[in-house]
Amino acid sequence: MAAKLQHIQNLRHIFQRSVDSVRPAQLLSESNQYALRPQLSEKDGQQLSINIQGKILDLTHKHCHVVGFGKAVLGMAVQLEKSLDKNLVSGVLSIPMGTRQQFNNMPEMQLSKQTVIDIIEGAPNNQPDEHAFVAAQRIKEVAASMTENDILFVLISGGGSALLPLPRPPLTLTEKMQLVRRLANCGASIDEMNVVRIALSDIKGGRLAAAARNAFAVISFVISDVVGDPVDIIASGPTCSAISKRQTAKEVLEKYALWSYLPAHIRALVESPVAKEQITPGRNNSVYVVGDNRVATAQAVQVALKCGYNPFIASTTVEGEVQDLVCRYKNFLQSICDFRRNKLDENELKKLFPFDARIFQHFLKTLRVCERTEKPLLLILAGEPTVKVSGTGLGGRSQEIALRMARALHENPEFNNVIFLSAGTDGIDGPTPAAGAIGCDLVIRDFLEDSSKNLGDVQAYLQNSDSYNFYKNLKSGEYHVLTGHTGTNVMDIQLLLIL
Numbered sequence: 001m002a003a004k005l006q007h008i009q010n011l012r013h014i015f016q017r018s019v020d021s022v023r024p025a026q027l028l029s030e031s032n033q034y035a036l037r038p039q040l041s042e043k044d045g046q047q048l049s050i051n052i053q054g055k056i057l058d059l060t061h062k063h064c065h066v067v068g069f070g071k072a073v074l075g076m077a078v079q080l081e082k083s084l085d086k087n088l089v090s091g092v093l094s095i096p097m098g099t100r101q102q103f104n105n106m107p108e109m110q111l112s113k114q115t116v117i118d119i120i121e122g123a124p125n126n127q128p129d130e131h132a133f134v135a136a137q138r139i140k141e142v143a144a145s146m147t148e149n150d151i152l153f154v155l156i157s158g159g160g161s162a163l164l165p166l167p168r169p170p171l172t173l174t175e176k177m178q179l180v181r182r183l184a185n186c187g188a189s190i191d192e193m194n195v196v197r198i199a200l201s202d203i204k205g206g207r208l209a210a211a212a213r214n215a216f217a218v219i220s221f222v223i224s225d226v227v228g229d230p231v232d233i234i235a236s237g238p239t240c241s242a243i244s245k246r247q248t249a250k251e252v253l254e255k256y257a258l259w260s261y262l263p264a265h266i267r268a269l270v271e272s273p274v275a276k277e278q279i280t281p282g283r284n285n286s287v288y289v290v291g292d293n294r295v296a297t298a299q300a301v302q303v304a305l306k307c308g309y310n311p312f313i314a315s316t317t318v319e320g321e322v323q324d325l326v327c328r329y330k331n332f333l334q335s336i337c338d339f340r341r342n343k344l345d346e347n348e349l350k351k352l353f354p355f356d357a358r359i360f361q362h363f364l365k366t367l368r369v370c371e372r373t374e375k376p377l378l379l380i381l382a383g384e385p386t387v388k389v390s391g392t393g394l395g396g397r398s399q400e401i402a403l404r405m406a407r408a409l410h411e412n413p414e415f416n417n418v419i420f421l422s423a424g425t426d427g428i429d430g431p432t433p434a435a436g437a438i439g440c441d442l443v444i445r446d447f448l449e450d451s452s453k454n455l456g457d458v459q460a461y462l463q464n465s466d467s468y469n470f471y472k473n474l475k476s477g478e479y480h481v482l483t484g485h486t487g488t489n490v491m492d493i494q495l496l497l498i499l
């Protein structure tokens, strides 16, 4: 029991350190190949430059400007301001309502007293509003005012779509909001929603970069919160051309049976040549994904090794309904148990391997090392599952999957040596103050210690989508993962420890 509690502590530590590795200040640091502090050339002392992933950017006689939109761009702007110092002459950020208040105790989230960066807070609850609209107009104006003596830095992260609304007239902001909300309610994926947003926008889908065509350089730094890091989809790709073949906006609207209900002027807009235009940003444009969940999982591996575990990154593209994922994880755990008891051979284990077949051999090797070293196996997973919210309770993806895993691990005595953690790297799981939770048999055992409770009550919490209150009420929240807002976001991390 005490040993198990120590392992739970270790998992919390691994999660926390993974989050630290994707904090904006860390991502935009020299250790990550971003030497953004201007340096005079050693040769003649005349040329001023910065170094971005090994590429030299000439800053001599140039003015730097920054625009940004998303839930994680404030910290990026702070870091950029620190590095560029006097070379930064203007800036506009569009960030979620309440962000500055949330981070008022965090030094790495404070712009300097003399800052040239204007902050506009808007888009409460991830819905565009007038504030975000004003921010989008100002950001486009900054881009359009660029000359060959200007460099524009564009900071992009998840939530950027709602924070950068610039509906193409005659579409109004209200109409666009309604349409996006209807699409979301139909269960459209982020890709599908953003294809429609791009078609109806005067700034998304490369149009911001196009507005800045006269700039000396347009440099985008992206923190990815979309599975697979599609830069044309994250924040609806305002500085990217659509790189992959996707459905058209009309196809998406037809798929969800919304097309025929749309007013004629919106249908005309979707079908207009300007909506379909493939924007190719100019040669002055470069996009860098500075942080994603691969950075976080790589850090998890390092910390796991120090904890004495044998880590294995099983996936960084976890998607799908949490109930299906729990089934997959359960079946996988069973196959590992069976393999260890020689009930399955390698080939059979391979057939049951639920992740990319190309990493199976590496997995097998890790499993063998576990046997030899008698060290626990830690599976590291990352991505963004979905939940069908069925009740009126409070919860989030991570707490829900943790509770479902806790029940599954308790049900089968063979899994009593397994501990699961799931939490959002932004520190906020759904509309709750928790980042996530722990799932293991202890969770259910502690719950059932109250003799008035039974497993039916666990089911009742799940049915009411009330995983947050389940964890909050259990042993004063002992199994919750609480970090507060972290100021970054590369989706969720799951850790599955097999002792």
Ligand SMILES: Nc1ncnc2c1ncn2[C@@H]1O[C@H](COP(=O)(O)OP(=O)(O)O)[C@@H](O)[C@H]1O
Pocket (backbone or CB within 6 Å): 386, 387, 388, 389, 392, 393, 394, 395, 396, 397, 400, 424, 428, 429, 430, 431, 464, 465, 466, 467
């Ligand atoms: N009561 C609930 N139980 C479980 N999941 C929920 C509940 N309420 C909302 N969610 C999930 O939380 C998601 C929104 O969480 P949030 O962390 O804000 O998302 P994002 O990471 O996309 O910004 C919803 O898409 C939904 O899947």
Ligand SMILES: O=C(O)[C@H](O)COP(=O)(O)O
Pocket (backbone or CB within 6 Å): 126, 157, 158, 159, 160, 161, 162, 190, 194, 225, 226, 233, 234, 235, 236
């Ligand atoms: O569209 C966007 O802004 C992001 O790519 C996804 O944003 P979200 O994290 O708010 O869903």
